[in-house]
Structures are given as C-alpha cells and as structure tokens.
Amino acid sequence: MLQRFPYVVNDTIIEAYTSSGTVYSPSLQHQIEIFKETPIIATILRKKFDFELVKFAKDAGAVFQDGSSVSAVHLSDDIAQVTIDQGATISSEIIVGADGVTSPIAKHFELRRARTSMGICILQEFEVDEQIMDQYFKKSRHCYIHSRFKTVAGYGWVFPKKRHLNIGFGIIQVDKPQQQKLNILHCYQEYLTLLKEKDLIPKNLKEEPVKGGALLTHPLEKTYLNRLLLVGDAAGFVNPLSGEGIYYAMASGRIAAQVITEALEKEQPTEEVLAQYQIRWQKDFGRDIDLILRVVKRGSMEYAEKVFSIACKDPVLTDLMMGVITGQISVQQYKWKIIRRFFYSSLRNRLHLLK
Ligand SMILES: Cc1cc2nc3c(=O)[nH]c(=O)nc-3n(C[C@H](O)[C@H](O)[C@H](O)COP(=O)(O)OP(=O)(O)OC[C@H]3O[C@@H](n4cnc5c(N)ncnc54)[C@H](O)[C@@H]3O)c2cc1C
Known part of the structure; x- marks a missing residue:
C-alpha cells in the first residue's frame, strides 16, 4: 500500500514501523524469526488514519457529511439516488x-447472499508507556503472530505501535462447523494468558474494552450494476490469510475512480461499461485473493505444522512467505518460485535427517 499510495507515507499517519517478528506454528514447536534492516509492517492508529484520508478526500473536492447515514438507495436507467437520514435526497x-x-x-x-460466510476477530488496543514498549518490543517493534492458535483456522497477533499495543485474535473460516461452536472471547483470553506466561507482553496492561469486527471471506461474485460499483469490504476484498483489507479498499477505490471517469466521459454509466471494474480488479488483485483462498481452504493443521518446520530453517522461503503475508509480493507472480523453494527445502530437510 505504501508503494502504491505514497501520499500516506508521513509521520502523522504512520505511527511506527516494524522490522522484526516471530511467527509461531500451531503447536508452538516451530518459530520463524524475522530480523530485517528495512520495515516489513507499518502500523497506524485507525482513527487517525481514517481522519487523514477524509482530509485528503476533502482537499480533492469531496463533500464530507459526517454523522449522516444513507437510509435508502435508488437506481434507474436515468439516475442514481441516495436518501440521507430519511430526509434529503442526493442524485x-x-x-x-x-x-x-x-x-x-x-x-x-x-x-450479497443472506448467508455469506464471514470471518470474525476481536482485539484490544492498550496504551503503553513508550519506554515499556521499547523494553518489550525493542526499537524494531518486534511483532508476534500465532498461527492457528488452539487449532482455530485463523491467528492471534501482537502488533506493537509507538505507544499502543494491539492484541487480537481472528477466525477466518467461520463457515466450518467446528469453528462455529468456538467461543472467540474465550480463545482470546487464553491467548492473552499465553502471551503473559511467555513474557511476550507486559503483565499489567490497563483494562481496555474488547472490540470486535467481521469480514467477508471472499469477494462477491458481482461487484457492479447499472450506475453502481462496490469497493473495499462491501465487495468482500480481504486477504484470506491475514484478514487485511485496507490495501484492497484503496486499490479498488482507485480502479473504480478510473472506470467511472471513463464511463462518464462516454456518457454511459451502464452495467456494460462498468463491468470493466470487475475485469480490472480481478486482474489487479483478485487472482491473488483467489489463489490465497484456495491454499487457506486446503491447508490442514498438519500441513501448516509441516510448512513451519521447513520454513523456519530456510531464510529464503521465510522471506517469500513473509512477502505474501505482508502483501509485498504478488502470489500469482511468485507462486512457482515459492513452490520450487518449498520442495527444494523439504528435500534438503529429508536428506539432512537421513545423514
Ligand atoms: C478487528 C479488525 C482488524 C483489522 N485489522 C486490519 C489490519 O491490520 N490491516 C488491514 O489492512 N485491514 C484490517 N482490517 C480490515 C479493514 O478494517 C477493512 O478491510 C477496511 O476498513 C475496509 O475499508 P472500507 O472503506 O471498505 O470499509 P470501512 O472501513 O468499514 O468503512 C465503511 C464506512 O461506511 C460507513 N457506512 C456503513 N453504512 C452506512 C450508511 N448506511 N450510511 C453512511 N455510511 C455508512 C461506515 O460507518 C464506515 O465508515 C481489520 C478488520 C477488523 C474487523
């Protein structure tokens, strides 16, 4: 995102950069350690980030109506209309x-179908003294990810910001029957206990409200109609591995703006012309989402454990995997490189065991 939207790279928006981290396998037996010279993650405070984006939009001419809500939408061949707060209509x-x-x-x-599969996550964000943050997470703001903690198809995370600590737990595939029975709050509490026991986070964090959220687990089949486009979470654009969606929200927004400009120039805001939007987002990031989704759906616990046991001994494979997780490389573009490296590494491991 930082490469594609460099205007967000400023000290008001970015809180901190993380350049190191540990990713744990489901059994906690294997760990992938990452230490980089350059950042792998940029962290933000969401309120501040959204506020700054609104400012960018206003500076570019957008009219921002805060505190209002769209209560109805109407599309016809001639016009698109929204009703605000059951009152004024905007055409x-x-x-x-x-x-x-x-x-x-x-x-x-x-x-969107009534029973669309959703992911859910909960989190807490703690304000922590900067000195304590430095002590626990170093200047590199070392992050922790616990993959499939408690066998859940998702992960637990610890993302240290400048003076805030973001800890959360997410389930990505809630449609699986065994996941539906899970008590996510209970899983989160167990996760917090583990982090404290292992001394990965400070023990005396000030109590903060537990917040929750949901995400669609795959893009909608159709994201356009006559005079209408859906972008971001509304269209289900989320990374199925990490649950991240800010990049896709911004990328799809930009693609939508380009297609709308062309449609208005042609004076044809029709379904036929707006279909270009779907073609472009699929080519841009949709194929990546599809591919990750297929891997996530197939990946069993045992398989995840095996991948960790191999990757933790191979920095090249680790780099490739982290590139995918942090969205720095295109899965579509690098898939064969990743597969080749995985088999090479797995073979090397076996030969080493035979020695
Ligand atoms: C707990 C959690 C943690 C996450 N962490 C990350 C992360 O670390 N990195 C990342 O990249 N992504 C993360 N995501 C995903 C990310 O938040 C979303 O993908 C992203 O916010 C999508 O942006 P959006 O603009 O499409 O939707 P949103 O940010 O949800 O914005 C939608 C807006 O529409 C408004 N709205 C809704 N209905 C109406 C209405 N009727 N009238 C007027 N306004 C309306 C809402 O108030 C809201 O402001 C996380 C999600 C969750 C739930």
Missing part, C-alpha cells in the same frame, strides 16, 4: 458502495 450519475462489511447497499441490490 448522482453513479453510486459507489463503500459502506463496509455490512454493506446495506450490497444487500439491498442482492449482490
């Missing part, structure tokens, strides 16, 4: 549904 050529994971717009136009 436009095209509507962009950027209304997040619950997207009333996607539901209203039946672009």
